[in-house]
Amino acid sequence: MWVSPILLLLAWTVSAATLLSPILNSSSDTPDLCQLREQFSLTGMHQDGDVIIGGLFEVHLLALFPELSFRTKPEQLWCHEFDMEGFKAAMTMAFAVKEINGNPNLLPYIKIGYRMYDNCVRLHAAFRAATALVSGNEKSFSMRNCSGLPPVLGIVGDPGSTHSIAISSVLGLFRVPMVSFFATCSCLSDRRRYPSFFRTIPSDAFQVRAMIQILQHFRWTWVGLIHSDDDYGRHAAQSFHEDIAAFGGCVAFSEILPKDNDIVEIRKIIQVIQTSTSRVIVVFSTGSYLLPLMDEVVRQNVTRQWIASEAWSTSTAFLIPRLLPFLRGTLGIAIRRGEIEGLEEFLLSVRPDHSPNSMVKRFWQEMFGCRFEPEEALAVAEGRICTGQEDLSKADLAYSDVSDLRPSYNVYKAVYALAHSLHNLMSCVPGQGPFQGNSCASLHDMQPWQLLHYLQSVNFTTGFGDQVTFDKNGDALAIYDILNWHGMPDGTMKARTVGVVDESQPPGKVLSLDEDKIFWNFESKKPPRSVCSESCPLGTRKVRKKGLPVCCFDCLPCADGEITNITDSLECFRCPKEFWSNLEKDRCVPKEVEFLSYEEALGISLTTASLLGACIAAVVLAIFVYHRHTPVVRANNSELSFLILLSLKLCFLCALLFIGQPRMWTCQLRHAAFGISFVLCVSSILVKTMVVIAVFKASKPEGQGALKWFGAAQQRGTVLILTALQVVICVIWLCTASPTPHKSTHYQSSKIVFECAVGSVAGFATLLGYIGLLAAISFLLAFLARNLPDTFNEAKFITFSMLIFCAVWIAFVPAYVSSPGKYADAVEIFAILASSFGLLMAIFAPKCYIILLHPERNTKKALMSRASN
Template sequence: MILSATLLSPILNSSSDTPDLCQLREQFNLTGMHQDGDVIIGGLFDVHLFTEFPELSFSTKPADPWCHGFDLDGFKIAQTMAFAINEINQNPNLLPDLSLGYSIYDNCVKLGVAFRAATALISGAQKTLSSSGCSGLPPVLGIVGDSISTHSIAISSVAGLYRVPMVSYFATCSCLSDRRRYPSFFRTIPSDAFQVRAMIQILQHFRWTWVGLIYSDDDYGRYAAQSFHEDITAFGGCVAFSEILPKDNDIVEIRKIMQVIQTSTSRVIVVISAGSYLLPLMDEVVRQNVTRQWIASEAWSTSTLFLIPRLLPFLRGTLGIGIRRGEIEGLKEFLLSVRPDNSSNSLVRKVWQELFSCRFEPEEALAVAEGRICTGQEDLSKADSAYSDVSDLRPSYNAYKAVYALAHSLHNLMSCVPGQGPFQGNSCASLYGMQPWQLIHYLQTVKFTTGFGDQVSFDETGEALAIYDIFNWHKMPDGTMKAQTVGVVDESQPTGQVFYLEEDKLSWNSELNKLPRSVCSESCPPGTRKARKKGLPVCCFDCLPCANGEISNTTDAIECIKCPVEFWSSLERDHCVPKEIEFLSYEEALGIILTSVSLFGACASAMVIAIFVYHRHTPVVRANNSELSFLILLSLKLCFLCALLFIGQPRMWTCQLRHAAFGISFVLCVSSILVKTMVVIAVFKASRPKGKGALKWFGAAQQRGTVLILTALQVVICVIWLSTASPTPYKNTHYQSSKIVFECAVGSVAGFATLLGYIGLLAAISFLLAFLARNLPDTFNEAKYITFSMLIFCAVWIAFVPAYISSPGKYADVVEIFAILASSFGLLIAIFAPKCYIILLHPERNTKKALMGRGTPK
């Protein structure tokens, strides 16, 4: 411990005149309080708010800095530490054989003063030490403090080298959690990382995504701002602006910040700073009449500097987080029992002067002039100040827990059983031979419960359990403001119970007392997605409707979701609906018309059959083999009826039957026409002298056999097609994304092409033969009607191929039905209309004589 003092200022130096003594090279003039004990605990507190340093001059010895601006709250925290030590000394169950003392110094809210005080605690303040005094217990066992993050960083950087434990009650910089840089630092207040997380939970709860940030230009503000930027991005919010409060209260810089606040669209501003930094800013807020929703960090959320009527119109409704409130039984009586006397330290005397506006000697002359002399017997309970108010203990409660953490750690160290210790060889640490790092071992594992019921322990980084109260600044009936507790953030609770807020107790700074809204862009409703605006934060976006077939069913969706294959987006694009299934239905107008035409064709064929049956013995019917005529009429009727298979919802049996029935029916019809044409030619040749034997090849049996063979070929084609690649019902989504076209997939294009090609081949042969026989004498003139019918048939089916290929969905079926009906009507009308005309309207011409003499050969 003495070695460490040689590296610090003040520095211990061996005197040449008295080699047995160690002498301080310099002794600082520090303000503090002291109490003797077997073990001393050091403390650093903010008792004075301001410090003035003398001008530097190395021609004379530099003077000590002068502290002023007495802070009663800071002194109360220091007195809480003194109370905790006295309470421990009176507790028979905690350190029963050991008395604790304290050395408490004022840091004057200045790093230079705080560092001087810390070195005095670590190295001791005795001017001279005997050689034997350079061994034994260190001057202090540990340090409670400092309250300021910057001070704690500087002091811990040095104290950590020698593993001197330091437990802060108010330093929150997250950087102090770095165990490699600050191995001996602990704290009873959560770090900025937890504080920022608590503020983010408030923003997230109220859905404030467009937030301004103002922070102080120190370690506390910078590290907290860094954490805030990271956490708000993870939550999905954005920082509208980020401004640094100047250290020197530069009014020009303050007004620049006010200009940014006024021009920003953000209605919520997070301020991470100590209260002293904010005073000039709030003066400008009042001067420029700026109203915003403020989110206060723990450093100023309960500060009395701002809970004044002048700031009420501008700060009412402020939300803030604060240190966990605690209760310390007996503290108030202890604070009121403090009495100054001639031996009292200067701090107690200053309390008296602050509370009662009086003076002690040697300022008696001034006191008499002012009409007030301090007697030291004034009643503190009658002084109207925050000094004796213990109803809202926060930093004081943390300091109380810090003292007890050191005391419990020392108690555990002294309770070690030899041979069962935690150190090398299962050894224990002895009080007088103890090393600082040994106490840190026990401090790291300490665990106890305060009288208020809070559990105190430290994690591997020296952090305590993170518990924050949430405050809301309310207007009171007397016109003042008060920070009232409205919720809690407790990291020790299970997930889902960490954040609790009583919203019915909240007050807002608006005429209607309504929750303010702060977003860069309004939320995108379901059915739209967010599209970020170029060059702006992610919170600034446009809402674009989802594309067809895509939906978003949540607010502020990043991407639209594609509907499943058989579903489509609703008109609002917020849910998927089943796609409309399209097929040629019997209920729609087109289906009704085609069905009617098909049935009409079938009926017309039946009527012609009936006419031919009734007049089956007449020459017109018997001419050119009446059996073939009936076969053609029957096949035409089947052709008309097979068109119905193309109407209605596709099913497996209809898909398989429709093309097979259509193909076989038309082959039966066309092959009968082909045979009929060949018979006409054979009869004509038989009427010539050299063609007497032509008819023997075209008897009734040969005609039936030819038709049967030609039709059987088509049957074989259909069987092969259906057995290898059968047509099946298919829900097609390629024609139109918003609909499902229910159609029959042909299965094998080659099979379908072969079926049509075979029909076309027979039709082409029939047309060619009929065309060659068109100029036969009138007696055999049926060939020209066949020529005309086959011309219609071929024209229809030649036009069908490109029309079918280019028609989507159900319209392909319509094209095929139209081709079937058109070609069937063409055959029926062209071949049988002239015969029915003679049979029904001119029966006198339905004679053999008339038929034989109708014309002369050409």
């Protein structure tokens, strides 16, 4: 992926008659003398030592390239716009080397030197500086075959991700270790492509995870993304897209900052920001890309919650009064701040007479606006002559301010990482080394790849208390400060630390945030809401809106019997079998158990009717017992009448077994009692009808012998046998498939219907069928005997009663089958009561009428006269 840019760079350099690296050529006149084919003009500084380490820093922000021509040799580039922070980072490296050389416990017999160059924030300059570091920059030296030890064993830098990608791609071929202090592109963690790259700053992958921690904390799921069009921005944006999707967030829009600061493209980005419903915008960019956008933010009066990446969260270019109304409240991810004891005194001690090199002279000229004679070409101002004795402590407070060291602290750690690796290398015991034949490296033939071996396993703690070690990809332990931009009384802004993101902490404690210290740039002074759709409350589920990101959704209520007890649930969960959802659909509650109870109106009505019928039957029985010697009672066998009244009373009372909570004994007894009581009643009516017919036939000469078959004993026996058959049916039913209490949800899912399962439908049908058979026979016989003389005749009343009985039970079957739950019991009770009242009224009401209201008709003479009439 990165071969093409390098080849293009190589082609550009060669076409300009300037080589990619200072290649050594042997002179034909002096075969032992090596000469550089070309020497680059680089701004830098150096210090001699037994071992040299290199450094690449951004000391100037701009570089002027001469026009290219294929006929003449191009001029050297010229760098300008001095960067004080970049120079401070370079001086931190110089301080770290000085401190290491003065440490008796670290490399006590070796003096470290350095060679540092300015990359001018341009890839061409950075690549030239890197090749100068690994190949040397002397014009000529004596060496057979132009081969030998490289001038530097390792390089601190480059701060830019794009520069590091290109340089490390080449240096990795020769296993030259490179420890960057500011390159964060996650692509550099690829050990296969960049085997010698390390860094003391976490990669963008960790930075993105730190931002995701903040978004999760404030529940910002609908965020905008803006990134620069370079390696840093593109890879950070890719990681952000992946990680925000993992935690359930969405990118409302993703815009790329144009490289050439095209105002038309920038205004399009502002328009997208203004039209979007997102209130939070994450920006991965450097200040040079971002400044034109912020200028347009001021012009368009755009207020949003900005989330700054580490590339611009600490940039002083944005902490100005003009941007205060729009950028205060910004939350940023910043490199870990550190403290370096003695650095301030060292920075103030830097003087051009002590360090005769171009980088320090450029710094001095920038600080005091002077120039050195006769080096007027290096002067940055047409002012007075520099004496070299100016007082640095009064020149620029930002230069000597060491209270907020971030990139410089990473430089400090990078230098010490190389020093500790070198110390471990020199501490190798001969014969126990890690190299071929258990050998160790020596100071005189040390190779970069040998230092690389020890750098991979280096582990030490800085004086500030931070542990420095590298994982298998060359990445350092991830720890960030969280900054919040506050407005100051003088109209400027200041970044204050409000929290820490530390990946080394256990889950749940990675983010530590002091919300009381955070300033919010909104009227409410509270964190903004930034969601595409509000969270779905309990009892609802998320349904994604078609054609929109997953963060845009509707909230649909759960169906009956389903709940969600968490917000933003993707699905509803069905309640257990005996539970049902409450009205809010956020918890399961026990289902209502339904049965025909004595407390409800229907149960009370049926109970009253049942008791009333039983009382009426008892009263009629008492009347008949009291008037048992009267002709009306004695006619047609009074004993059967008593038996019918007794069975009707039992029929009325057995209806009560169908009311109340079903239990095993009530379920088994209700149908058995009902079936036996009705068979007793109907069989008695059947025998009474047969007696009527037998008596009538006995009154005729040809039927004198018919009555002997219908004596009292035969009547009782017939009733007993017919009833016994029903008893047998009930016993078989109860023994084979007994009715049992059953909780059913078949009729209504929200309720548990507590009913008596019949057990065997065939048993229940046989019981009803037997009753129906007896009733049908009784009806038929009574209908045939309806015209017999009134003296002996009850056939008309029996016919009418059986007609009512059969009509009720014929209507009962479909009504019972179609009625759910307790209403099936109510239908059966109604059938029992209706048929019982029908029998009672049709058979006994006329007799009671005569007995109570017309006693004069309750005589044998009156009955006989009716017969004659």
